[in-house]
Amino acid sequence: MSEHSAKKTVQPNKQQLLNRLKRIEGQVRGIHSMVESDxxxxxxxxxxxxxxxxxNKVSVALTEDHTHHCVSKAIQECNGEEAIDELMTVVKRMIR
Structure with missing residues (x-):
């Protein structure tokens, strides 16, 4: 596990994210069923x-939360450059 993946935070919209992910799980199970039934x-x-x-919507929502909370806090604590670099690395990975 990298140093960044070990960081913990409280997700401000956790239940919304979980609900969306649960719907996505159902959609993926549906795709599996569609393939099975030809x-x-x-x-x-x-x-x-x-x-x-x-x-993508989940990613955007999580990115927005991260920017408004974690990155904003890092900027206030004078760690903004590191937080912005980390965020941009993830954004670049997302749009590949």
């Missing part, structure tokens, strides 16, 4: 696109 490829691809869009 559903039409385009229908499966549409469901995969929906899951990807839903995961």
């Amino acid at each position: 559903r039409y490829c385009v229908d499966i691809l549409n469901q995969i696109a929906a899951v990807q869009a839903a995961l």
Whole structure:
């Protein structure tokens, strides 16, 4: 585990994130079922696109929370450059 992944924080919108992730889990199970039952490829691809869009929404929400809370706090504590660099590394990874 890297030093960053060991950091802990309180998620301000934790229940919303968990609810979204639970819906995504259900969508992924649905895709699994579609593949098992030999559903039409385009229908499966549409469901995969929906899951990807839903995961992107979770990522954006989490990024927004992180920026408003963790990065903002780091800036106030004069650790802003490190927090911004860390955030930008993650954003770059997300948009690959």
